[in-house]
Amino acid sequence: MTNRAWMGSISLAAAMLVTACDRSGDGTSITINADDGNTVGAIDGRSGDVKIALPGFSGQFKMPKLDMDAGNFQLNGVHLYPGSKIEAVDMNDGGMRIRFSSPAPAAAVRDYFRERLAKAGYALKAEPEGLSGRTNDNTSFRLNLEGGAERTKGTILLGG
Template identity: 40%
Template sequence: MRRLSLLLVLPLALAACDGKGGTSVSINATSDDGDNSTFAMNNGTVAIKGDGFEGSFKVPQIKMTAENFDMNGVKLYPGSEIGNFHIDANDKPGNAKDEGKVTVDFTSPADLAKVQGWFQEKLTGKGFKFAAKGNGFAGTTDDGDPFTLDLSADGGAKTKGRIEISGS
């Protein structure tokens, strides 16, 4: 339950950072006692729903960039912008392993080959175990958490990407 509270506080802290445009942020969490909570921020509106509470309010839009994301020491390609940031958290009772997944959708200001090479260098440098998968990569972080990185050309000098990290 304590972890759930921390997950809900993080995006509120981010909301204090005024940015142009906006990143959609969402969190779905289930506590070890089965309570469900959701947090969604989109276009300057925050909606929160939890056990005994539901509400929405306006905040300045945030814009998350490469500097706001870190996957065990690996940031996004420089100049990348995050369009969606989503967390699914599922606390398990007792000593059972908690489950969770983070999904990040982003756009990078470089062609596919350059972004692929950049990520390959950074992942290797941080000790990730991975292999090519389609236009991206799949493997485990230096902590052993599974991840996938899907990349696709987005016309000219742009690349779209999605990172999914699973673990506890």
């Protein structure tokens, strides 16, 4: 297992410790994949099931569901749009994907990110469905948005 996969496992444990846990509604799902594509850790946001498959250890257990929101995530100091809820975080050796929902139209969410991420050093280009570009450390970045007049579903892709 690479250092990145181990770091992903540590990130999973940290996410479990710092996020609010409850049994109501849908929670946040998290997966961590090794560079060979196999899942080394996963939390099911709906059931609270946790699965770990590391060299020398594998197991499954149940814990309270994770419920992550805008305050639990940031990109270079930029949080998700206020009132957003993180639905899933998928990590692998090449990057990360964060799926979220926001209580605003897609244009408002895109403008919020464009303004704040540009101040954080991101090189961005507006796209009809969101933003694309590079982070301040030259990692690829993409924000895909789809929504109606009151709610937006979004996906942030970093790297890979």
